[in-house]
Amino acid sequence: xxxxxxxxxxxVTDTLFSFTSGGSFSFTSDRPQIRFFAPEPTWDxxxxxQLLYGVSDAYRIWVYExxxxxxxxxxxxxxxxxxxxxxxxxxxEFLEQAWTDAGVPPQAxxxxxxxxxFADTYPAFARVQGGPEGTIWVQRIQPLSxxxxxxxxxxxxxxxxxxxxWEVFDGQGRFLGTFPMPLRFAPRLFIGxxxxxxxxxxLDVQHLVRMRFVMD
Numbered sequence: 001x002x003x004x005x006x007x008x009x010x011x012v013t014d015t016l017f018s019f020t021s022g023g024s025f026s027f028t029s030d031r032p033q034i035r036f037f038a039p040e041p042t043w044d045x046x047x048x049x050q051l052l053y054g055v056s057d058a059y060r061i062w063v064y065e066x067x068x069x070x071x072x073x074x075x076x077x078x079x080x081x082x083x084x085x086x087x088x089x090x091x092x093e094f095l096e097q098a099w100t101d102a103g104v105p106p107q108a109x110x111x112x113x114x115x116x117x118f119a120d121t122y123p124a125f126a127r128v129q130g131g132p133e134g135t136i137w138v139q140r141i142q143p144l145s146x147x148x149x150x151x152x153x154x155x156x157x158x159x160x161x162x163x164x165x166w167e168v169f170d171g172q173g174r175f176l177g178t179f180p181m182p183l184r185f186a187p188r189l190f191i192g193x194x195x196x197x198x199x200x201x202x203l204d205v206q207h208l209v210r211m212r213f214v215m216d
Contacts (some may be wrong), residue, residue: 003043003051003062017043017064036091037083037119046130047190052087058121061136063173074136074173081122086145095156126162131190134171135181140165149184155201159186185209 001021005014023038039057046052050071051064059078063071095116096109100152127139142163147155155179164183168176187197199209 001041003189015195017053017068019043019053020055033115033117035117036088037122039119039123040155042125042128042183044127044129046134046136047132048134052128052130052136054125054128056125059124059138063136064203072173074169076138076167076175078124080124080141081143083118084143084145087143088096090144090147090152090155091118091157092116094155129166129187131168132192135176136171136173136194137187138167138169140167142167145150154184154204155199156200156204159184159200169194179213182211189212 002018002169003016004012005016015153016147019041022040023205024035024040026033026035031211039055041053041055043053044050049066049208051066052061054061056140059076061074063074065071083107092113099109099112100106111196119210120145122141125138126139128143129137129139137164141161142165147160151160159179164185166179166181168179170176182199184200185197186199189196193214194212195211198207201207
């Protein structure tokens with residue numbers, strides 16, 4: 001896979017980065033395969049034009065300068081909880097509901113279930129994002145079986161696999177602490193002491209939200 005820079009008219013002006021594709025989707029000669037919680041690449045461009053990159057099977061974030069030079073590697077000890085049967089059941093229930101809502105007939109559900117697999121353990125993290133003043137924000141994974149009844153009621157696999165807790169590092173890679181985000185809120189952009197993101201209500205309706213945060 002490649003990250004491309006596009007000009008104002010949509011033409012490719014540069015290749016910023018190349019990396020190996022993730023393991024969640026594969027296509028063999030006879031059928032596709034979906035493997036949940038498989039290692040996936042994640043990246044972000046910071047406000048200072050640095051590139052953050054990591055693969056979710058290890059807690060290691062590579063920080064690249066705009067010219068492509070590796071500046072540092074941010075790492076932290078971690079443990080990956082196993083993917084239990086209860087976790088798998090939550091994902092399958094979400095998928096079956098999504099397929100049903102999309103009009104998939106009941107007789108086809110079993111065939112779709114057969115292409116779903118699960119990794120043995122959860123990834124080291126869900127997302128990485130550049131924050132204010134050169135900080136690096138890493139969203140940890142939360143085992144689905146540990147979600148509250150309220151969280152499960154509005155569970156959305158595309159948004160809720162990551163924990164509300166984000167681990168924050170300064171521009172030199174030093175760990176600053178853990179910052180809790182509101183439930184069902186996904187940060188998208190930091191500007192000064194404000195964060196812009198998408199918040200989902202109890203009906204899964206999305207709202208654009210701006211919040212001010214304070215870090216001691």
